[in-house]
Amino acid sequence: MKNYNFTATERFLRYVQIDTQSDPHSEASPTTEKQKNLGKVLVEELQAMGIADAHLDDFGYVYATIPATTDKKVPVICFCSHMDTSPDCSGEGVKPIVHENYQGQDLVLPDDHSQIIRMADHVDLAAQIGNDIITASGTTLLGADNKAGVAEIMDAAHYLINNPQIKHGTIRILFTPDEEVGKGVNNVDMKKLGADFGYTIDGETLGAIENETFSADGVTIVIKGVSSHPGFAKGKMESAIKIAAEIVANLPTDTLSPETTEGKEGFIHPVEIKGIVEEATVSFIIRNHDEEKLKDHEDVLKAIADEVIKKYPFSTYEFKVQQQYRNFKKVLDQYPQIVEFALEAIKRSGVEPKLQSIRGGTDGSRLSYMGLPCPNIFAGEHAFHSKHEWVSVQDMNKAVETIVNLAQIWEEKS
Structure with a gap:
């Protein structure tokens, strides 16, 4: 040329x-x-x-x-x-x-x-x-x-x-x-x-x-909390927003995150939180070059959600995994x-x-x-x-x- x-x-x-x-x-x-x-x-x-x-x-x-x-x-x-x-x-x-x-x-x-x-x-x-x-x-x-x-x-x-x-x-x-x-x-x-x-x-x-x-999955956690008038909420309200925030706050801080990994290390990354007291959704992307390790990362995230939700006896959550690419x-x-x-x-x-x-x-x-x-x-x-x-x-x-x-x-x- x-x-x-x-x-x-x-x-x-x-x-x-x-x-x-x-x-x-x-x-x-x-x-x-x-x-x-x-x-x-x-x-x-x-x-x-x-x-x-x-x-x-x-x-x-x-x-x-x-x-x-x-x-x-x-x-x-x-x-x-x-x-x-x-x-x-x-x-x-x-x-x-x-x-x-x-x-x-x-x-x-x-x-x-x-x-x-x-x-x-x-x-x-x-x-x-x-x-x-x-x-x-x-x-x-x-x-x-x-x-x-x-x-x-x-x-x-x-x-x-x-x-x-x-x-x-x-x-x-x-x-x-x-x-x-x-x-x-x-x-x-x-x-x-x-x-x-x-x-x-x-x-x-x-x-x-x-x-x-990377191989890639998306995970969506949908939390169903309990809404109540904030003036009369003692012993009743279980805020889905706070549950979502607690799940995110319990993610690993020195591993499994984009800001702490490199090369072929995978991660769990929250990309969006939205919701109200009664219902909140947290969206994550899960990444690893090894497809089999995606399930391991998702198990880590689900274990965190399980542990958090135990504190809220009247709340529930759904854990949805969607394949993105391989x-x-x-x-x-x-x-x-x-x-x-x-x-x-x-x-x-x-x-x-x-x-x-x-x-x-x-x-x-x-x-x-x-x-x-x-x-x-x-x-x-x-x-x-x-x-x-x-x-x-x-x-x-x-x-x-x-x-x-x-x-x-x-x-x-x-």
């Missing part, structure tokens, strides 16, 4: 200004209609490239096909990224800023001077000296998770369409809504997608490929070439590849169990879900190269 005028940055700067925040409380699909606003833009741009079948469906998914340029029989490869941004931090009115030729200085964000991105807090910035760093302005997240991946796939599509001499098989593009709220592939039409293998472009550090994720390593290990080709594609871009696990999940976690083995490749996003989110222009360009290299490697090896 020598002398190629990359378009990923220009696309990214436009995409992040479109609010696509998803909503964990919505039962609609997509959970917010505004996600389709980006989908419409992407379809228009894909069609302008000459990709005639690009379209947005009623559920907010974008599908498109880059036709094969070879006579070989090559597996159909899908490149996937999600369009939504996290509900954890505002995504409305994003004002992206390009900090050119970064030299290690503190990046003070102009719309809130208390928001300062320091190398001491973001160690990956040490590898970015001389590069161009994109941040938000201090009042919103940036949206690099995962509009960096969207922009990179779009740029790679632009390159392949305009360089038909590059040999590759049929490539499918999939952009999804609602990944951040765990519903990213709920309504994917796998038959229409028609891909054999896939790659999500939704990772962090330059050169990283992830072939292992570690896709079990699937990927059956198709080692998927990861091997990605490692080679990263090397060809001039970057040292890093095979690693992720303390999270991707659309690929579920797609892998839906028949589309799908590891995760770096997009360059950092400090996601926060006002300190950043991405490097140069890392995005390397992701574009990696996608193009992958397309070629699958053709070469077929």
